[in-house]
Amino acid sequence: MRQILLRSMYMLLLLLAAHTGWSQGTTTSAMNGVITDKQGDGLPGATVIAVHTPTNTQYVAPTNSEGRFNIPNMRVGGPYTVRVTFVGYQDITREGIFLSLGQNQRLDLNLSETTTQLEGVTVTATQDPVINAGRTGAATTVRREQIERLPTISRSFQDFTRLTPQANGNSLSGRNGRFNNVQIDGASNNDLFGLGNSGTPGGQAGTQPISLDAIQEFQVVIAPYDVRQGRFSGGGINAVTRSGTNEFSGSAFAFGRNQNTAGKSPTPDASGNRTKLAKFNDYQTGFRLGGPIIKDKLFFFVNGEITRRTAPLLFRTGSLEQITGNTSSDLLTFVNTAQLQEISDKLRSYGYDAGTFGEINAETRSNKAFARLDWNINQNHQLTLRHNFVDASDDNISRSLTNFRFGNNGYQFLSKTNSTVLELKSRFGNRYANNLLVGYSTIRDSRSTVGDLFPSITITAGNGTISAGSEFSSVANRLDQDILEITDNFNVFAGKHVLTLGTNNEIFRFDNLFVQSTQGRYDFPSITAFLNNDLTGNFRYRQNFALPGGNPTAKFGAAQFGVYAQDEYNITDNFRLTTGLRLDLPVYFDTPSYNSRVDSTFAVATAQGPAYDVKTDRLPKSRIQFSPRIGFNWDVRKDQSFQVRGGAGIFTGRPAYVWISNQYGNTGRDFATFDSNNSTTRTGLELTNNYATLRDRIAATPATAAKGSIAVTDKDFRNPQLLRTNLAVDYRLPAGIVATLEGIYSKTLNDVLPQDINLVNPTGVLQGDGRPVYPAGTARYRNNRDFNNVILLTNTSKGHQYSITGELKKQVNSDLFATAAYTYGQSRDLYSGTSSTAVSIWEFNPHAGNPNNLPLSYSSFDLRHRVIGSLSYRKEYANHFATTVSAFYNGQSGSPFSYTYYGNDINSDGGNPSGSSNDLIYIPRNQSEIVLVTDGVNDRRTVDQIWNELNAFIENDDYLKEHRGEYAARNGARTPWQHRIDVRLLQDIYTKIGEKNHTIQLSVDVINFGNMLNKNWGRDYSVANGNYGLLRYQGLENTTTGRPTFSYGTGTATTPNVAYQISQLASRWQAQFGVRYLF
Known part of the structure; x- marks a missing residue:
C-alpha cells in the first residue's frame, strides 16, 4: 500500500508539473498597478506596454474593469520603458525603470483627458527595492553595479551575501549554512550531501559554483512569506545569470596577486621580525560575450x-x-x-x-x-x-x-x-x-x-x-x-x-x-x-x-x-x-x-x-x-x-x-x-x-x-x-x-x-x-x-x-x-x-x-553584534575617464567556541575523538576545586605554579572569569571583536569607436585595508574546530577519592595566555590587481 501511495503521489506531482506554473520568483520580476483618470477612477481597457530596452522585449497588458494591470515573467534588470495609452486620454511614458530579482514593481499612473492632439508626457522613473509593495520579510538584493564595484578577491557568493545584515559567513539568521537553499536561475545549486563549508558544489575543491561575470543579480531572503520559496530552514540565496541583448558586448579580464601584494605576519617571530608570506601566486582570467543571433528574437551569452x-x-x-x-x-x-x-x-x-x-x-x-x-x-x-x-x-x-x-x-x-x-x-x-x-x-x-x-x-x-x-x-x-x-x-x-x-x-x-x-x-x-x-x-x-x-x-x-x-x-x-x-x-x-x-x-x-x-x-x-x-x-x-x-x-x-x-x-x-x-x-x-x-x-x-x-x-x-x-x-x-x-x-x-x-x-x-x-x-x-x-x-x-x-x-x-x-x-x-x-x-x-x-x-552560528557598511562613488570626467572608489566594512563581536578537556575521556562516554575530548570543563573557583599535576618528567613546575598560571588565564578571559564554579557552556566563550575594511579602486579609460564605447578598466582590491594602515588593525581571531582544550585530563587521583587530575600547559614552552589564535592569512592585508577590457 505504501508503495502504491508513493507512486500515486509521484504521478500526481508530475501531472501538476505539466499544468501549473508561476510568474515572478527566483528568476524573474513583475510589474503591477492601477491606471486612473484625474478623479482617481480606474480606466478599464487601457493598454500598458513595457519594453525591455536592451532586447526590445515587449510585455503588453490591458487593464481590467478596475483599471488594474499585471505583467509577470519579466526580465530582471532594465532599463524598461513603460507606455500607457487610452483612447481620449493623453499617453504617458515612464523611462529608466530597473526591476530587481523577485520584485513586483507597483506602478500607478494618472491619465489626463484631451480633446486635441498633444505630445505624450515622459517621466524618468525612480524605484526603491526597499519600500515596495511586494516586500514582506527580510531580504537583500545585490544588483549588478554592486557586484562590479564592491571589493572582492575570491569573486565568491560570500563576498556579496555579507551585505545581508543577518548573515555570518555562509550562515543566515543564526543557522548552519547546510540549511540554506542556493538557486541559480531558479534551479538548486546546493551541496545537498552536506560535506563542504561553502554549501555549493565544488566547495571542497576551493572553487565557486559559477563565474561572477555570469551573474546578473543576487537576492538573499530570510523570511519570504511567498510559498514559492522553500527548501530551507536557514535562508535562500537566489541568483540569475546574464543574457545577451541586441548589442554585442563583452569583456576580457585578468586578476592576480602574489606574496608581494600581501602584508607581513601580524606578530613578530622570536627574533622580533614580522615575516612575509612564502612565495605563492593566485590568478584568474576569463571573458564574457553576449549579443543577438536574431535581433529582437534570439540572444546568446557565453562566459x-x-x-x-x-x-x-x-x-x-x-x-x-x-x-x-x-x-x-x-x-x-x-x-x-x-x-x-x-x-x-x-x-x-x-x-x-x-x-x-x-x-x-x-x-x-x-x-x-x-x-x-x-x-x-x-x-x-x-x-x-x-x-x-x-x-x-x-x-x-x-x-x-x-x-x-x-x-x-x-x-x-x-x-x-x-x-x-x-x-x-x-x-x-x-x-x-x-x-x-x-x-x-x-x-x-x-x-x-x-x-x-x-x-x-x-x-x-x-x-x-x-x-x-x-x-x-x-x-x-x-x-x-x-x-x-x-x-x-x-x-x-x-x-x-x-x-x-x-x-x-x-x-x-x-x-x-x-x-x-x-x-x-x-x-x-x-x-x-x-x-x-x-x-x-x-x-x-x-x-x-x-x-x-x-x-x-x-x-x-x-x-x-x-x-x-x-x-x-x-x-x-x-x-x-x-x-x-x-x-x-x-x-x-x-x-x-x-x-x-x-x-x-x-x-x-x-x-x-x-x-x-x-x-x-x-x-x-x-x-x-x-x-x-x-x-x-x-x-x-x-x-x-x-x-x-x-x-x-x-x-x-x-x-x-x-x-x-x-x-x-x-x-x-x-x-x-x-x-x-x-x-x-x-x-x-x-x-x-x-x-x-x-x-x-x-x-x-x-x-x-x-x-x-x-x-x-x-x-x-x-x-x-x-x-x-x-x-x-x-x-x-x-x-x-x-x-x-x-x-x-x-x-x-x-x-x-x-x-x-x-x-x-x-x-x-x-x-x-x-x-x-x-x-x-x-x-x-x-x-x-x-x-x-x-x-x-x-x-x-x-x-x-x-x-x-x-x-x-x-x-x-x-x-x-x-x-x-x-x-x-x-x-x-x-x-x-x-x-x-x-x-x-x-x-x-x-x-x-x-x-x-x-x-x-549557544549555536556554533551564534551571531551577537554585527556592524556593516558599504559605500561606492563613481565620477566621470574629461570625456574619457571615470574613477570609482568603493569600500565595505564588517565589524563583528567574534565567533563562539567551547572550553573542553583534552587527552583521555574524562567520563568514559566514548566521546574522545583523536584525543580532543568533547567534555566541557568545570571552571574552578579556587585551587581547592581542582587537582593539578605536572604534564610529564620534563615539567618541573610545582602545583602552585601551575595553578597560578591557570588562574591567570581564567582571570584574563572574560567568559571564564564570570562563570567560575560552573561548567563551561557549549559555545559560551567568544573570540575578540574583529574589524575589517575592504576597498576597491577602479579606473576606467574609455573612448567611442563607431557607435560603441570601448573601455580599459584597471582595478585594485585591498582586503583588510586597515592592516595596511596599522599592523595592529584588522586582526582575525579563530579557535581550531571551535573547541579549545584548556586542561589535559590525566586520570583519577586515587581509587579512594576518585577525583580527576589535570595538567595545564607543558612546562617546556610558553603557555598561551588566550584560547584563540591570530589567523595568519586573514589578519594580513592582501591586494589584487586587475585589468579588464569592455566593449
Whole structure:
C-alpha cells in the first residue's frame, strides 16, 4: 500500500508539473498597478506596454474593469520603458525603470483627458527595492553595479551575501549554512550531501559554483512569506545569470596577486621580525560575450574563466631553542624540527616516505564555462536554455597551532559539475501566466591520496597532534550526485487577487563510497611511544574493512516533492495581504541492509536503557510537512514614504543527505571495525614495514573482536522545520535615506539531533565534578559484542534564533550608493549540525552531562553584534575617464567556541575523538576545586605554579572569569571583536569607436585595508574546530577519592595566555590587481 501511495503521489506531482506554473520568483520580476483618470477612477481597457530596452522585449497588458494591470515573467534588470495609452486620454511614458530579482514593481499612473492632439508626457522613473509593495520579510538584493564595484578577491557568493545584515559567513539568521537553499536561475545549486563549508558544489575543491561575470543579480531572503520559496530552514540565496541583448558586448579580464601584494605576519617571530608570506601566486582570467543571433528574437551569452592558485602552508616549525619562549603566532610550540626528523626517519625505516615537514605549496585549479540562449518566441512566450560547467581540484593539506601534518598526509580533491536549466515563461491574455523550469545536474567528487598507501598515524605531543601516513578518510572516498528538478507554476489575475498554484520537485540519486581507516589507523600517546612502537597506555589501533558479501558503497535515491497555493490580495491600494500553504513530501526510494541484532538489542527496555523501535533497513516515513505562511505590506501614507511589513510562516528544509547516507553504509552487515580498545590483546599490532600483513589478517578474521558502528534513523524523523516571524518598518528620511528597523524570531519545530542509543545509563557521578560517568571500555555499550556506537538520528523541537536590525540605505543615482546596518542576534540549539560521519555527528558535540540529554546552549552560528557598511562613488570626467572608489566594512563581536578537556575521556562516554575530548570543563573557583599535576618528567613546575598560571588565564578571559564554579557552556566563550575594511579602486579609460564605447578598466582590491594602515588593525581571531582544550585530563587521583587530575600547559614552552589564535592569512592585508577590457 505504501508503495502504491508513493507512486500515486509521484504521478500526481508530475501531472501538476505539466499544468501549473508561476510568474515572478527566483528568476524573474513583475510589474503591477492601477491606471486612473484625474478623479482617481480606474480606466478599464487601457493598454500598458513595457519594453525591455536592451532586447526590445515587449510585455503588453490591458487593464481590467478596475483599471488594474499585471505583467509577470519579466526580465530582471532594465532599463524598461513603460507606455500607457487610452483612447481620449493623453499617453504617458515612464523611462529608466530597473526591476530587481523577485520584485513586483507597483506602478500607478494618472491619465489626463484631451480633446486635441498633444505630445505624450515622459517621466524618468525612480524605484526603491526597499519600500515596495511586494516586500514582506527580510531580504537583500545585490544588483549588478554592486557586484562590479564592491571589493572582492575570491569573486565568491560570500563576498556579496555579507551585505545581508543577518548573515555570518555562509550562515543566515543564526543557522548552519547546510540549511540554506542556493538557486541559480531558479534551479538548486546546493551541496545537498552536506560535506563542504561553502554549501555549493565544488566547495571542497576551493572553487565557486559559477563565474561572477555570469551573474546578473543576487537576492538573499530570510523570511519570504511567498510559498514559492522553500527548501530551507536557514535562508535562500537566489541568483540569475546574464543574457545577451541586441548589442554585442563583452569583456576580457585578468586578476592576480602574489606574496608581494600581501602584508607581513601580524606578530613578530622570536627574533622580533614580522615575516612575509612564502612565495605563492593566485590568478584568474576569463571573458564574457553576449549579443543577438536574431535581433529582437534570439540572444546568446557565453562566459569562461580559469583560476590557478598556489599557496603556502602558514604554520612553521623550528628548533627547540626557537620555540622556547616563542611569541610568534605562526610558529608551532608543541613539536620541533629535530623531533619531526626522528619521526620521518622512523617511518622511512618502515619503507614509507612521509613527505616533507618543511614548506608546502598547495595548488588549487578551476575551469568554468557557461552558455545561455534566450528566445523570444513571440510576445507572450520566452524560452531560456543555459548550461554551467565547473571542473576543479584542490591540494588539501593544512596545519594549525595544534596540528602538524607531514606532506604525504594530504589528499587531492577532484570535483566536476554539469548543470543544465530550461525555462519557459508564458502569458495567456491578461488573466493567466505560466512558468515551467526543468533542471538537471551531475556532481562528481572524489579524493586521491598523496604518496604511497600507508596506515594513518596520529601522535599526541603536548597540546598538539602530529599526523602522518595516508589521510584516513581519503583512501576510499567518492561521491556521485544526480539531481533532477521540475518547478512549474500558474498565476491567475482576478481583480484584486493574484492566485498562484505551483509545484517544486527534486529527485536525487547518490552513490557514495566512504570507508575510513582502510589501511589502519594508529594513535600514539606521545612521540616516545611512537618511536618505541609502544602499544601500552593510550595506544589505539583501528581498521575498517568490508565483510564477506558486504557492499560499503551507499547507493540510494531520494526526493522532495512540493505543492503549494497562494493568494496575494490587494485589500486596498496601500495594503497587500499574502496567504499561502506549502506541502512538502520527503521520500526515500531504496532500502539499506537489515541487521537483526540491532532491533533485537533495543526492542525491550532494560536497566541499561530504554526501548527503541529501530531497524537498519527502515528509513523515515514519507509524510507531508505543512508550511502555512501569511505576510502583509502596508504603505501607511500611500506615497511610499512609510511602510510597515511582516508576517509569520513555517519553513521546511532538507537535511544534509550525508546524515541519511550514514544508515546505508553503517548497518553492521557491509563492513566492520577492529578497535584495539575493544580487544583483549594488543599483540601483533606493532607498526612494521609490512603493514599489509596486519591489515589483511584482521580483515580475514572478522569474528575476532571486529565490530562496527551502526547508524539508524527515527521512523518519525522529519526534515528540518521552523516557525519564523518578522515585523519591520521602512521609513524614508530626508536626503533620500531609507531607514529600516526589523525584528526576526525563529522557533525550532523539527531539528536534527543525534543520540548514541547503545550507551548505557550513567553509573554514577565524577567526584569533585558531578558530571555523570559511564563504565569504561566496551562495558559502556548495551550490546558490546556486535557493535560499538549505535547513532540514532532523530528530531528535537528545542532551539530558537532571533535578531534585531537597524539599517540605513541611500542610492542617489547609479553613481553613488551607501548602506549601514547594525544587527544583534542570538541562536541556541542542541546540535549545530557541523559534522558528517555516523559517529562524529554525535561525539563532536561538546557537553558536560549526559550526551543523550543535552541542554540548550549557544549555536556554533551564534551571531551577537554585527556592524556593516558599504559605500561606492563613481565620477566621470574629461570625456574619457571615470574613477570609482568603493569600500565595505564588517565589524563583528567574534565567533563562539567551547572550553573542553583534552587527552583521555574524562567520563568514559566514548566521546574522545583523536584525543580532543568533547567534555566541557568545570571552571574552578579556587585551587581547592581542582587537582593539578605536572604534564610529564620534563615539567618541573610545582602545583602552585601551575595553578597560578591557570588562574591567570581564567582571570584574563572574560567568559571564564564570570562563570567560575560552573561548567563551561557549549559555545559560551567568544573570540575578540574583529574589524575589517575592504576597498576597491577602479579606473576606467574609455573612448567611442563607431557607435560603441570601448573601455580599459584597471582595478585594485585591498582586503583588510586597515592592516595596511596599522599592523595592529584588522586582526582575525579563530579557535581550531571551535573547541579549545584548556586542561589535559590525566586520570583519577586515587581509587579512594576518585577525583580527576589535570595538567595545564607543558612546562617546556610558553603557555598561551588566550584560547584563540591570530589567523595568519586573514589578519594580513592582501591586494589584487586587475585589468579588464569592455566593449
